[in-house]
Amino acid sequence: MKELTERQKQILDFIRHKQDFDKLTPTLREIASHFRFSSPNAALAHVQALRVKGFLKNSPGRARSLQLVNLRQGGRPLAPQIVSVPIYGAIPAGRPMDAEQEEEGCVLIDVDTLGIKPTTRTFGLKVHGDSMIGKSIIDGDIVIIEHGVQPRSGDVVAALIDGQVTLKTFVLQQGKPYLRAENPRYPKLIPQEELQIQGVMVALVRRRK
Amino acid sequence: MKELTERQKQILDFIRHKQDFDKLTPTLREIASHFRFSSPNAALAHVQALRVKGFLKNSPGRARSLQLVNLRQGGRPLAPQIVSVPIYGAIPAGRPMDAEQEEEGCVLIDVDTLGIKPTTRTFGLKVHGDSMIGKSIIDGDIVIIEHGVQPRSGDVVAALIDGQVTLKTFVLQQGKPYLRAENPRYPKLIPQEELQIQGVMVALVRRRK
DNA sequence: TTCACTACTGGACGTTAGAACAGTACTGGA
DNA sequence: TCCAGTACTGTTCTAACGTCCAGTAGTGAA
Structure with missing residues (x-):
């Protein structure tokens, strides 16, 4: 697993936060707006990097389909699922x-x-x-x-x-x-x-x- | 709180199931395709009914923005225990x-x-x-x-x-x-x-x- | 018989959203 | 100096998506 850049960590944290708080995966444009990007493509580039590095999944073409990939190795979620x-x-x-x-x-x-x-x-x-x-x-x-x-x-x-x-x-x-x-x-x-x-x-x- | 019809229960269960397993709220078209509706409007009608009855929330115009509302009556959760x-x-x-x-x-x-x-x-x-x-x-x-x-x-x-x-x-x-x-x-x-x-x-x- | 309610079909519209293409700019290493 | 990598801007295309309108059909109560 590759390391993440500072910016990529921020993007990942934002997605996680939005999913926890709003129960809604942000769109590229929402990510862009939060980080004051003026283009959705900036968010896309980061999301793609996170996908390549294995921290995110999505279904191509689907709206709000970003999913966090749980990378816990040996660690178990505290709350039983x-x-x-x-x-x-x-x-x-x-x-x-x-x-x-x-x-x-x-x-x-x-x-x-x-x-x-x-x-x-x-x-x-x-x-x-x-x-x-x-x-x-x-x-x-x-x-x-x-x-x-x-x-x-x-x-x-x-x-x-x-x-x-x-x-x-x-x-x-x-x-x-x-x-x-x-x-x-x-x-x-x-x-x-x-x-x-x-x-x-x-x-x-x-x-x- | 009003009662749900059989069909509405099925729709609600499906949304719950999708959210649990895919971590992704289904779209109206996904609901429709699942239940073999040929129109997204059929799913919309059910979702609207569930909204009116207070079992679902959503943000208008947003993709995949359906959220389950946890109902509690007098302290007892209506949601399964x-x-x-x-x-x-x-x-x-x-x-x-x-x-x-x-x-x-x-x-x-x-x-x-x-x-x-x-x-x-x-x-x-x-x-x-x-x-x-x-x-x-x-x-x-x-x-x-x-x-x-x-x-x-x-x-x-x-x-x-x-x-x-x-x-x-x-x-x-x-x-x-x-x-x-x-x-x-x-x-x-x-x-x-x-x-x-x-x-x-x-x-x-x-x-x- | 009428009316309300549920459960759809079918089509259409406009917005939302992902993705692609073409650039600019900075940084650090070879 | 070149080049790869990161971090964007700006624009555009198309598909995905919610929503609306107009119907049809069945059921059960008034």
Whole structure:
């Protein structure tokens, strides 16, 4: 990690302060105005430098999309981090973050328990049926799914089959990926062809009935 | 404070989720695309409704300026309440809230998910062994136990047997209380005499190994 | 039947905002 | 003297974004 110049530190502090205080990432023009630059390009140059040096992230073209990159090495945030995870009863098709007609509420849980990075796309899936009884996952359980993670053999994954999301165990058999239901009443092995894996199970929450 | 419609709750949850995970307030178009609206105006209408009802704030004309308003009515937060639940690996003897040498950390979870009153004495118990496999509770699970609640037949309870806490199913047979293990390899029925019931299971949390 | 409310579609407008290009100026080192 | 790096000015282009207007449709109460 490269060192920052004095000016770049000031810019970074200003962004941090604005995010804490206003809960709103400043625009380049707001940065410029604060530092009495007369051109947004001056702010842009600094932001770009901070990006190159790894202190900032952003989504190109997006308004107010600057994000601080947490560089804490070994250090843990003092306050435990809570994230709200939306729960879906079913995901009809497409990417998991679309088509939220079935949204059923929200679980709030700490990042430590989930064991995920807070930037990850994560959602909860309400389990219907007993196809995963062999993994001790039962009807009504809420399975926390992390999207965009490469599953390892034996992981429980949410997979899209016939426009319906179901839970299956991901297995590698002689290097080939298969999906397995954990119930003798279901087909044992499904070749993972044309099947879209929505995510990997990272946690499970069960409420009393 | 007015009630929210189902749809408005979903929108609010989505904004909350996006802010937690992406640290970035979604734009109207992002909300619209998420819910498969074809017009940003649909999202705007909901956001305006949420504004009128006092759940959201924003700065007019500013990009990504939506802010959640934390509502408190008479001291009680309407926003979901988080409780931190201590986890014990074992409870050697006596009352469950004593002798905390075995504390193994903490789960933070919202009261809504637990379905309990926040005033209740609640603790987590790390499950050892497979005596409750029949109830889909496996080794390593964290069982959330509510103390001081009268168990109903069929409830999973934490009971003190020989100075060790184990999970059992509480059953009433002809009016008599018994404890049952949910694994054929364990004794089926234990008369509940001199056995101290520590609490009733209200929820379960499982982390990925 | 009318009316209010919710939940959208579709299009348009003007502002906000990121990004790029072309410069100027200072500094410090080779 | 040249050159790279930092720190800007000034302008412009285009996309992103909030907001508005005009509709449509369903529902449930008066």
